Amino acid sequence: MLELVDLTHRYGTYHAIDRINLTVKQGEVVCVVGPSGCGKSTLLRSIAGLIKPTGGAVLLDGRPVESTPDNLAVVFQDYSRSLYPWLSALANVGLPLRRRGMSRKARDEAAMAALTEVGLGAAAGKFPWEMSGGMQQRVSIARALAYRPSLLLMDEPFGSVDAQTREELEDLVLRVCAHHGMTILLITHDVDESVYVGDRVVVLSKAPGHVVGDLTVDLPGPRDQIRTRELDAFVKLRADVGRMVRGMSARRFDNGMTHEVETR
């Protein structure tokens, strides 16, 4: 459903991502992991139509992404600046539904259902600044759910919350998205998280970012924070991904030629 063809972007002379090719199938949870500054955000912003990539194409359901597609939602890392502080949780979740041509009542009901799904039914009337970071991020997730996108992009969604909240949110996303059969592209710098959450892990190199690894995560579901993480397969995958992210000894295959990736 999502296809990236030779996706390339430069900011002036800075080469952020370089010929990324990637296909995401319907219902898949794909984690993109890479070292900081590998162009993860550039990748996400290109897919969301927030920037126009300088080269290559993004195809969503076979159609090229021109402006922001209407069947795509994003959960940003910085929840404090992604929710509107002048609106209650309910209004924040309901606002994007205006585009769906729903009545006020239908919007409120859909928003309430989504908030209940993320466990915030009782906090619908609260304002973002009355909530903890984890709660605010749940509201962002509820907003994305209520929008019923076919593709959900998540940009380091759990990067700004504490470890316990992070685990809770990971499980919440897995559960809720499995329930709705949603396709997810989750961007993270956390190797452990990428293996835990993903059906597939795609590893990007340092800038200019390109795909250096694409691993299928063959772990039994439903995932469990303790049991999944102690599986041999999990430990091995995490080590594999970790090595690729470090990129120290990795070789880059490019036009059939090999050369060492510069190490820092």
Place this chain on the structure above:
Amino acid sequence: MTRRSLLSRLAGLWIVPVVLVLWELATRFAEQPYFPSPSSIAVRIQELWFSGPLSRVLLTDDAIDAFAPSLGRLFAGWILASLAGILLGVAIGRSAKLADYLDPMLQFGRAIPPPLLVPIFFALFQIGTATQLAIIVFGVIWPVLLNTADGCRTVDRQYLETARVFGFTRTDVLWRVVLPAATPKIFAGLRLSLSLALILMVVSELIGSTSGIGYGLLTAQQNFLFVDVWAYIVLLGVLGFLLNASFLLLEGRILAWHHRARRTI
């Protein structure tokens, strides 16, 4: 407003009677006709404006004749300037091109002291309400306009990207994202304009007016009624205080999210 801040505010008021007593003593010792005592000013204020019937909250005919046109001019001028300022400010804040075109003219206009334009307004509108409104509007539009433009220009990028991702219409982006995000700055401008409007209201009534507080002040001065002059001065001070206090009360309600969000961060 929290209970504690209300108490500490009241506690800060001890300075008022102290100043009044010192003022009273100073004027009694000086025995200068130009500086009447505050007690005589208070008596005169009561005689002039607050000895009317209970049914009109004690206001006398003189009070209504003086206050009504003045407050009318003040609010009409302020509201007109606010509407025009917000409208222009949004346009300038949302369009970099327009801002580039208009900026030199805005800086030019802002630098002109409004009383200097009085002769031009007279020529344009003749003596009367239109001229007085023009003086007020021209004088008070700048803080609203520039603050609105700044507020609309500096909306957090993430707010706008969220709006783009979820496909808000242009109208929704303006009304539900840009304007709410800019309200703290818009309100700062409105408040500054309100206090300026009081000053310019008096200025506009000193020139070519036959009613209002400024006209009363001028007449009292020309007739050497020093206690009356002081009564007008005190009245203007109290009016300014009340306007500011009511505005803050309104702002506290509308911008509750802003004040409380800032406290928690």
